[in-house]
């Protein structure tokens with residue numbers, strides 16, 4: 001989720017309108033930066049920055065304002081990218097078709113179809129219009145929405161699709177207040193659609209308190225599994241910790257790290273280029289990361305989608321799946337002290 005500008009600016013503006021006038025006069029009297037840093041408003045802003053952010057975040061996630069903002073973002077994105085922000089290709093694995101649907105400015109929904117039975121499910125249909133167009137073009141009936149988390153840029157189309165497809169079920173974690181939720185999930189629940197579409201839900205808090213990822217079981221289709229990771233893991237990156245601490249997030253990332261290397265990764269956003277540039281800061285000498293960045297730059301120069309990658313690839317360049325790697329520790333200059341055991345945390349969480 002990219003937190004909208006207004007969630008930061010609106011409370012700041014409200015705050016400034018109440019007490020800004022008095023302090024602004026004082027600020028302009030500060031001739032030097034050091035004076036500004038010591039000014040009462042700077043100290044007050046530093047103290048209130050976090051509370052203001054959380055007020056804005058609560059407005060976005062818990063009130064109608066968030067949905068109104070989301071609808072505005074949908075309209076703007078449809079105008080700016082009438083054919084979607086990226087060009088995508090379906091991936092077909094033994095009659096199972098996975099279609100990335102580019103929505104908003106950098107999100108992906110995923111339509112997953114069993115072409116033998118014409119059953120379809122969709123992951124995170126934040127904008128119902130392009131998702132419905134995809135379903136109609138494929139001539140399939142929507143069985144269910146698999147929702148990773150509550151942020152509107154993942155859940156904003158749940159209710160509209162449920163209205164359009166009356167028998168459509170909406171899955172997600174009850175702790176996340178998913179719009180239109182009909183089937184609450186617990187950790188490691190399985191969801192079957194016929195005999196070939198078998199998903200397993202993993203509870204992965206950190207980005208939100210009820211974040212869930214979905215693994216399409218490759219054994220049922222005789223191919224690799226597919227992981228729909230929402231905002232937990234991206235190509236070479238991970239989601240922001242809005243509702244969890246580092247320990248919770250690391251535990252959720254370890255869940256991904258424990259999956260098979262040939263698993264295909266289908267993330268919620270097209271963040272590959274920025275994430276690989278960040279990874280370059282962390283591990284400048286990582287050869288696999290360099291090669292992947294060259295490929296991603298080539299793809300993005302033609303606005304081509306960069307997913308899926310595999311977890312085998314991610315484990316070689318994604319810093320957030322390499323927190324236990326000695327290569328990463330060396331690159332960061334971390335020294336393990338004699339009384340520290342860096343493997344104990346991981347073993348305790350797998």
Ligand SMILES: [Zn+2]
Pocket residue numbers: 001002149151154207231
């Ligand atoms: Zn999010």
